[in-house]
Amino acid sequence: MSNLAQQVLEHAASLPEGASLSAKALLHLGSRAAVDQALSRLARSGELLRAGRGIYVLPVKGKFGPRAPEAAKVVQEWASQRGETVVGNGAAAANALGLSTQVPVRQVFLTSGRSRKLRLGAQTVELRHAPPWQLLYPGRAAGEAIRTLAWAGPEGAPAALGQLKKKLPASELHAVAAARARLPTWLASQVSTLLSRA
Numbered sequence: 001m002s003n004l005a006q007q008v009l010e011h012a013a014s015l016p017e018g019a020s021l022s023a024k025a026l027l028h029l030g031s032r033a034a035v036d037q038a039l040s041r042l043a044r045s046g047e048l049l050r051a052g053r054g055i056y057v058l059p060v061k062g063k064f065g066p067r068a069p070e071a072a073k074v075v076q077e078w079a080s081q082r083g084e085t086v087v088g089n090g091a092a093a094a095n096a097l098g099l100s101t102q103v104p105v106r107q108v109f110l111t112s113g114r115s116r117k118l119r120l121g122a123q124t125v126e127l128r129h130a131p132p133w134q135l136l137y138p139g140r141a142a143g144e145a146i147r148t149l150a151w152a153g154p155e156g157a158p159a160a161l162g163q164l165k166k167k168l169p170a171s172e173l174h175a176v177a178a179a180r181a182r183l184p185t186w187l188a189s190q191v192s193t194l195l196s197r198a
Contacts, residue, residue, distance in 0.1 A: 004030050005038045009047060012058040018073030020081065021048070021056040051118045059121075068120035071107045075118075075125065084113040085135045086127065090151025093144040099152075099163050110134055110147070133182045141168050142175035149187055157190045 007029045012021055023035045030038070039056050042048040048056040049068055057074055059066035072088075079086035087093075089108045094100035107123065110130035118125045134150055137143030145164050152160040165173065180188040 002038065002041075004034055005042055005047075008035070008038050008042060009058075012048065012056075015058070016073070016077065017060060018057065018069040018075075019077040020051060020074065021058075022054050049119075049121060051120060052116065055118065057120070068123060071120055071123065071125045074120060075109050075127065078118070078127075079111070082113060084111050085138055086111045086113075087135055087138050087143060087147065089128070090134075090147040090149075093147040094151055094160070097141070097144055097148055097164065097167060099148055099160055099167075133179070133184070136179050136182065137175060140175065141172040142179070145172065145176050146179065146183070146187075149190070154186045154190075157187060161190060 008021070008026060011026065011029070012019075015021075021039065023032055023039060026035045026039075029035060039048065043050040043056060046059075046066070049059055051057050051074065055078075057069055060069050075086050078084075086109050088096070089110055091100065091102065092108075095103060107125045109125070109127050111127045112132070112135055113127070113129065115129045116127050118127070134147055135143075136146055145168060148164070149157045149160055164176075168176075176191055180191050183191065
C-alpha cells in the first residue's frame, strides 16, 4: 500500500463513523490526481466503500467482518459537512412516534439539498429534496409530528393529530402550532382546528 493510501486510511479512521471522504477534503495529503487514484484503489481493495460519485466511507470493522456504517450516521455526517438539513421521511417519523407499525423497507431521508442516492454496501439510501416546511424542527418530536402529518395526508391527518395530542408533550404540540404559518393550507387548518380544542 502506498504512503498516500495509508495516510488516507489513517485520516478516515480519525473521523466519526459514517463520515464521508472526498478528494477535495484530502488535498492536504497530495495532488488531486494522486488523491483520486488512492481513493479509487482503496475502494477496489475493499478498504473504503464508494457511496456515490467521489464519495467514500470507511467500513466498520465488526466481529463478523467489515460492514457499511449505519445509514443514519452517514446521512447526518453528510448533512453537517455540506450545510444541509436532513431528516427522516414521514413513514419513519410515524413509526418512531408509534403511529405506524410499518417499518420502512428502504432508507429514505428528506434533504434541503438536491435529491441523490448513496450506496452503502448492498444498501441504497435515498436523499429526497423536500420543501422547507417538511424539514422543520430537526431532532425534535414536533418535527417528527409535522413529517408524520405530511405522510398521513389530508385524509389521515385528523386521526394522526388526535393520536399525536395523546403522545406528545404540550411543548411539542405548541411548537407544531407555532409553525402553522409555514405549513400548507390543508395542514395549517388541521393543526389549528385540533389544537384549538386542546
